[in-house]
Amino acid sequence: MKYPTIHEAALSLKGATHDYKEEWGADRFFIGEKMFAMLGTNKEGRDILTVKVEPNQGEILRSENTAIIPGYYMNKSHWVSVLLDEENNAEFLAKLLAHGYExxxxxxxxxxxKEIEG
Incomplete structure (x- = not known):
């Protein structure tokens, strides 16, 4: 596992689950049956974390941080991807994962x- 802190942060969220999509070479994180984040690589082979966001939040994040790009192979207004070789702040990534989860x-x-929240 290349990014244990990302796995820990994602799976610490109540009810979050994980699988590995071999065809994509990607770790996927779910709440219920819906994906909220994916850890993989882009076409250049760079490690990326792709996370669900509010459309306006994605624009703000991209304007504030050059390591954040439109969601790779996802709806560009609802997902962002973080270039992990440029952004590796564990606290920031954990907050982003929590936002996607929510x-x-x-x-x-x-x-x-209600089932998930207990």
């Missing part, structure tokens, strides 16, 4: 939210 959790049916 975005997806709020879209789940109320009964699923």
């Amino acid at each position: 975005q997806v959790l709020r879209k789940l049916p109320k009964y699923r939210q």
Whole structure:
């Protein structure tokens, strides 16, 4: 596991699960059956963390941090990718993962939210 702090941060979120998509070479993180983050590489072979965000939040993040680009192979307004060779602040990445988790959790049916939240 190349980025244990990312795995730990993502899986510390209540009800979060993980799988590995071999065809993509990517670790995927879910809440319910919906993905909120993915850890993999882009076409240049650079390590990236792709996370679900609010559309306006994505624009703000990209304008403030050059390591953040539109979501790689995702909807560019709802996802951002972080170039991990340029941004490796564990606290920032954990907050970004928590934001993505919340975005997806709020879209789940109320009964699923209650199941997950306990």
